[in-house]
Amino acid sequence: MDHLADPLLLxxxxxxxxxxGLTIALVPTMGFLHAGHLSLLDHARTLADKxxxxxxxxxxxxGPNEDLERYPRDxxxxxxxxxxxxxxxxxxxxxxxxYQPDHATWVTVPELAKGLCGAARPGHFRGxxxxxxxxxxxVRPDWAVFGQKDWQQLAIIRRMVRDLELxxxxxxxxxxxxxxxxxxxxRNVYLMPQERAQAPAIRQGLELVQAxxxxxxxxxxxxGLMFRAYLAEKLPEARLDYVExxxxxxxxxxxxxxxxxxxxxxxxxxxVRLIDNILLEV
Ligand code: AMP
Numbered sequence: 001m002d003h004l005a006d007p008l009l010l011x012x013x014x015x016x017x018x019x020x021g022l023t024i025a026l027v028p029t030m031g032f033l034h035a036g037h038l039s040l041l042d043h044a045r046t047l048a049d050k051x052x053x054x055x056x057x058x059x060x061x062x063g064p065n066e067d068l069e070r071y072p073r074d075x076x077x078x079x080x081x082x083x084x085x086x087x088x089x090x091x092x093x094x095x096x097x098x099y100q101p102d103h104a105t106w107v108t109v110p111e112l113a114k115g116l117c118g119a120a121r122p123g124h125f126r127g128x129x130x131x132x133x134x135x136x137x138x139v140r141p142d143w144a145v146f147g148q149k150d151w152q153q154l155a156i157i158r159r160m161v162r163d164l165e166l167x168x169x170x171x172x173x174x175x176x177x178x179x180x181x182x183x184x185x186x187r188n189v190y191l192m193p194q195e196r197a198q199a200p201a202i203r204q205g206l207e208l209v210q211a212x213x214x215x216x217x218x219x220x221x222x223x224g225l226m227f228r229a230y231l232a233e234k235l236p237e238a239r240l241d242y243v244e245x246x247x248x249x250x251x252x253x254x255x256x257x258x259x260x261x262x263x264x265x266x267x268x269x270x271x272v273r274l275i276d277n278i279l280l281e282v
Contacts, residue, residue, distance in 0.1 A: 002089045010091045014139045022049040026141035031055035032072040033081045036176035036184035041085040044145040055092040061127030107133045112156045144168050149175045151277045183276045195269045201234035206278040218257040220245040241266035
């Protein structure tokens with residue numbers, strides 16, 4: 001397995017693979033790998049001849065009061081996990097290598113970035129799109145694999161790739177969960193033991209809404225309130241950032257659940273912001 005920090009070496013490496021007729025799959029991450037990331041790598045491994053993992057805590061997607069400095073990092077551990085999961089090349093650059101001091105070009109998809117996480121994190125998706133576009137430019141992958149946990153991110157990247165003709169096939173993979181149902185996240189390490197024990201209630205709240213839909217309740221406002229009430233009861237110390245029922249591609253809020261509808265939520269437990277979602281079945 002190769003481990004590179006220099007974007008130009010990454011480009012050369014990938015260019016030589018393409019010259020040999022080899023296909024490339026890319027899994028972009030911020031590292032501190034967990035089983036959710038590994039599930040993306042395992043799937044990506046089946047798609048292409050060569051598998052590239054990027055590990056980059058991208059400063060431009062963090063707001064001024066967010067957790068850029070304290071975001072968890074463990075490159076040696078990530079490298080050994082990557083090797084175990086058949087990664088051919090890990091690209092882990094420093095921020096200075098990715099952004100020139102006079103970097104001036106940004107990719108934005110404002111229509112899709114204004115709601116959900118974009119409302120609470122202005123500029124976040126601009127940073128995500130820009131860094132993903134740069135990674136696509138360096139690697140020129142045939143496939144790129146993302147998790148459905150970050151549903152809005154996935155929807156935005158699909159739109160960016162379509163609108164800019166980037167020629168990468170985007171693959172979305174299911175949310176990987178801890179045994180209790182909590183969606184895996186690098187940020188879960190910040191949860192206090194008691195918070196961690198309670199956090200599966202977020203998933204249970206999503207399932208409660210699905211059960212109500214199964215029972216014939218299709219009114220989005222009432223379903224949203226149902227989640228809110230469940231959370232207030234089970235996680236009284238948590239703060240709900242949003243609960244939204246939206247169209248899964250346009251991310252436009254819906255008044256009634258139809259097929260398909262995404263229920264997406266974000267919840268603060270202490271300083272940790274957790275997101276989760278479910279594609280409601282009608
Ligand atoms: P991150 O390192 O948090 O930026 O995530 C890198 C990629 O892993 C993104 O495509 C995420 O959606 C995906 N991912 C993170 N957590 C999970 C999870 N629990 N299940 C599946 N994919 C995930």
